[in-house]
Amino acid sequence: MKSKFKSALLATAIMAVAGGASAQGIGIEKIGLAVPNLQADFFNQIKLGVENYAASLGIEVITVDAKGDTNTQVSQVQDLITQGIDAFIYIPAGAAAAAVPTRLARAEGIPVINVDREPEGEPGDTVIYGENVMSSYEVCSSIIERAGGEGKMVIIHGQKGTTPEVQRFEGCKMAIDENPGVELVAQQWTNMWSPDEGFSIGQNMLQANPDIKMIFGQADGIAMGAAKAVEAAGLSDQIIVGGYDGDVAALESLAKCDTPFVVTATQSTQAMGVLAVNSAIAVAKGASVPARQIPNAVLTDCDNAAQFVEKHP
Template sequence: MNVKLKTMIAGTTALAALAIGGAAMADGHTMKIGITQNNVGVDSYQTTYENSFIAAAEANENVDAVVLDAGGDVARQIAQVQDLIQQEVDAIIIWPTNGEAVIPAVREAFNAGIPVIVTNSNIAEAGFEFVSSFSGPDNVTQGSRSAEIMCEKFTEMGIQDEAQVVQISGQPGYTTAIERQSGFDDRLPEVCPNVTIVETQPGDWNREKSQTVMEAFLVKYDDIDGVYSGDDNMGVGALNAAIAAGREGIIFVGATNFAVGYEAMERGEYWGSIYQSPVDDAEAALQTAIDVINGEDVPFLNYFDTPKITQDNQSEFTKPVF
């Protein structure tokens, strides 16, 4: 099947879309599924997700997919949802740019009778009634598991009663960032009650910004024993700052194990993370949409597993492709 590029205009926003799939089947069972993603170019996870989604859609002759990217712009994403509604797609998959701001657009789709599947990062709870299913990782659990990894390492080192931690969170207002932080913040005191989180600052999923945040932490605090980052892209930015400053012995723990995090673990510079596959993420979202269209019973929170990965067990995991 061919992937053809077409440009559509929705309101005043120009939208680039990939239309995927062949002609409608004779029995009329072709499903038209639209997806609006958060920001494909921002990191390798999202790029790999898009490529995997396109491949999965192309491999299914019953699917005709319209693939859109909001470029991190809430207004553009809302316009994209409205455009998909006008196209009368059978389902809309949304990777929200902002968990609160997209709720009115999701409500519009719901009112138009189009099921909405939220992928990767959930919308705010106020919008749950308009959503058929969330497909993605359990981000609160990821944060909790990261806290456990860090506590276990501090205990092994014998510093569990005095360690100080700084945290670099994701993009403010973004559900994944909020959930990973809350999971970490809630779990760490349960397992290591005497460890202190001295400060949290956002790194916006960006390696360079996270490096700058960490540089400021290193100037401000003489004693940093651990760094928790909402993903490994940010975590490696923080690691780079520590290496440049000559600060050794800091335990780095992330979530969403990127290739750069995996490689830093192999070098012994980065301790642990949470293993999450963008391929699994994309394929699960598409399958969830297909199941919803077919009237199958789909759980509202349709999680795929994301296990702990540390230097101790990383040989059990293949290096991430992103």
């Protein structure tokens, strides 16, 4: 299957770059890591992957949290550069001004590794993000199948214009287009990909469309918030909810099989952090890295969620 092939590619890339680093020496001492919002488990998992792996190599990591604000992130990156970082791992806080931190780092000759989101017009040396399109297609196909292949559907998007938001809609729309009995009746965007937004938007959508059968939340926080709105409306036996990311809380919920939230795509978030560090080492040493590195996400429901609760990839 395509997903297994991509997993194999990821493992090979990690071993190859790590092997090169081990043979030739590390070459960097300090990494700057800029994340959008550490309230989101997805970004925390990447942070863990970066920090734990870097620590095992004796590399210092300075992590800054933009708390969802792009202006804050630009200021934080300027400060990271003054602290003498040797490489920059960057997850943009949003589409607006996303190119500025990459430009600032590049102007100082600092390798830039983008994770999860790619700044438009100003790419880093490589970008690492989950396979959003086909994995979202699989999630939405699963939702549609569980709903009997027909009915009204709504989508609660992530932050508008970001790489995952655009690609996850593309994948889900492919599944919708394959099923003429499915009607996409509403869409709305969030600012923070958060459970609170998922809950409030979900409530509004249910009031406007009480006969919907499917909800796709583009992140697990959104999906879990929407699922709570479904439960509060007493519609748990009517509506199927799917998410994306494989957040720890979401996986724990799925393993219990007792809410309308029934399927997600689990990303290899900690492995993405490891790959980001290895890529930073490779670029700093002048090695070539792929422009895009795309780890697979695994379709996850109550049948296989427990294995990811025990050990998150």
